[in-house]
Amino acid sequence: MSVKEALIAAWKFCLSFRKSAWELTDYPIVIRKQRIADPASSSPEPVHPAYSARIVNWWVVTGCGNNPGEAAEDLTAQFARMRDGRRRDGKPLPRPGTKVPLEFAPSNRVHAHPELTEDFIQRVLGLDWAFVSDESSLWDFHTDKTNDLFNAKIKDVYGVDVSDIESGNLAMILGRIHAAQIR
Numbered sequence: 645m646s647v648k649e650a651l652i653a654a655w656k657f658c659l660s661f662r663k664s665a666w667e668l669t670d671y672p673i674v675i676r677k678q679r680i681a682d683p684a685s686s687s688p689e690p691v692h693p694a695y696s697a698r699i700v701n702w703w704v705v706t707g708c709g710n711n712p713g714e715a716a717e718d719l720t721a722q723f724a725r726m727r728d729g730r731r732r733d734g735k736p737l738p739r740p741g742t743k744v745p746l747e748f749a750p751s752n753r754v755h756a757h758p759e760l761t762e763d764f765i766q767r768v769l770g771l772d773w774a775f776v777s778d779e780s781s782l783w784d785f786h787t788d789k790t791n792d793l794f795n796a797k798i799k800d801v802y803g804v805d806v807s808d809i810e811s812g813n814l815a816m817i818l819g820r821i822h823a824a825q826i827r
Contacts, residue, residue, distance in 0.1 A: 645700065649674060653700045657741025668723045671740045672700035675712045693787060699723070701743040708787060729779075749777035753815035757822050764818060767801050768794060782812030 645653075652672040660670060675697040693708040695715035705726050707719025727737060738744045754761050754776050765774045769785050782791045795807045798817065804824045806817045 649700045653741040655741070656700075657739065660740040666737055666740055668699075668720055671702075671723075673716075673719065674698055674700055675715055701741070702738075703746045704744060749779035751777040753778045754780065754818055757818065760818055760822055760825075764814075764821070768797050776814050778813075778815045780814045782814070782817070 649672065652674075656670065656672040660666060663670075675695060677694060678696050693710055693715070695709050695712050697707040697709075697712070697715035697719035699705050699719075705719065705722050707715045707717070707722050709715035709718050730737060761776065765771050765776070771785075774785075782794045786794070791810075791812045792807075794812070795805075798804060798806050798821070802821045802824065804821050806820055809816050809820070
């Protein structure tokens with residue numbers, strides 16, 4: 645963390661005592677231009693979105709976009725998703741400016757059938773490996789506006805329609821694929 649980020653975090657921490665219901669604007673936010681090119685590609689175009697937005701001292705909430713505004717907008721959506729999940733689980737929001745450790749969600753459901761999970765990661769997500777939990781979703785693996793491409797690939801690979809699972813929750817998707825396989 646840079647000195648500037650530490651100062652912003654300390655300032656937001658101090659301001660946080662003025663109220664108890666925090667919004668995203670109460671947190672220290674950093675937006676950065678990122679230039680991550682695919683080393684295997686001869687194209688100078690980046691593989692990932694050009695900008696990232698994150699809350700200082702947090703590892704759990706990040707937004708991405710092709711410009712600072714899009715990154716901030718995505719961060720707003722990710723923050724709302726995280727906030728709603730914490731409320732649903734009865735957990736308070738962390739105080740602005742504090743460090744939030746990375747929390748791993750349970751993975752009992754996605755690993756109930758480890759061979760299927762591994763096959764799904766390789767054949768659908770196109771990855772050699774990935775950490776997935778019961779809270780993981782297709783949304784975690786792309787930046788498109790819909791899950792249509794993955795839904796079509798799942799239908800093609802497993803013959804199962806999961807397009808009605810709007811959350812893209814992998815535990816639900818893998819459960820449906822497994823149920824179809826044992827029929």
